[in-house]
Amino acid sequence: MKKLLSVFLLSIVAPVLAVAAGGGYPLDDMKPNVSNKASLQNGAQTFVNYCQGCHEMAYSRYERVADDLNIPHDLVTENLIFDGAKIGQHMTNAMTVDAAKRWFGTAPPDLTLVARVRGEDWLYTYLQTFYEDTTRPFGVNNEVFPNVGMPHVLAELQGLQKKGCAQVPVEVDVLTGQDITEEKCDVLYLAEEGKLTPAEYEETVYDLVNFLVYTAEPMQEKRIRIGIYVMLFLSVFFIFAYLLNREYWKDLH
Structure with missing residues (x-):
């Protein structure tokens, strides 16, 4: 009986630990701040422009988001709703389950509660660790989620990362304030620049994850x-x- 109980508890705990560990890849520390309305507003804008085409938030309403984030309803209707939905409707999209399975092999998950399932550190690191992999269907892979089945939707903002040998900063010169670099292999490096600088992209990812943390628990x-x-x-x-x-x-x- 004790052995069966141990196996049962392990079956519950193991997946949670695996998710928290990010598949063994070291996760960046992301400290959300749901009191930062500007960050949440930017995150909401990024979500509807880059994520909502595939991922729904079927348990969140535009009106609730507008009220919580201090966004006037008319601005939400003009700038955050692209499918003619009403302000009081849920944040869904027009993609059908059959179409999603045909294009991606499976339906993209609803993201309303993804921050509670995956954790903010996992999401923050995941969105920054896509890299070129020509063997994958969409031409990219991910360090946190190996063999990921989705394209890098933020690629035009981040640019194209590759995995290989590159000069990476290891410390800062106390006299000049400049980075001291060292060649390392099996690391990610930016091969093609995107619309944003690396610092701007990190801020955009932070705002997006911050918004996902908010939607996972709007009352927090x-x-x-x-x-x-x-x-x-x-x-x-x-x-x-x-x-x-x-x-x-x-x-x-």
Whole structure:
């Protein structure tokens, strides 16, 4: 019985650990900030322009996103809705399941809760580690998700990365402030520049992942705020409870 229980628990925990580890590739540390409305707005714009053509957010509504991110409804309708949907509808797309299976082999997953399933570090690293691989159907592979079955939709922003030998920065010269490089192999390097600089692309990916963290739990900012109020109330209540308890027992000791 104990052996069966151990196998059962391992079957549950192992996939979670595998996801958290990103398939063995070291994940970058991404600290989301759902209070940063500008970041969330940029992330929402990136999502609808580059991701929503294939991926839906069937559990999120345009109106809720607009209200939470302080975006006027008319701006959302003009700039974030391209399929004629109403402001109160869910963030879906026109791709059918049959068409998705025919083009990609499987239907692209809904991204409403992807940040809770994969984790922000995994998403942040995943979107930055696509590289050229001519053996793959879409010509790219990914360090975090080997043999990935989707194209690099942000390639025009990032550019084309390749995997091989390149000069990479290892430390900063304290006198000149410039990077000291060293040749390393089996690393990713930018072979063709995109529309954005590497720093700008990292910021764009951060904003996109930040938005996905928000959609996975839209109430988290309010939950944290309510939690602070509750803790303050309990702290004040504890003082009165302590004084009342001391007053009640003082004549009995």
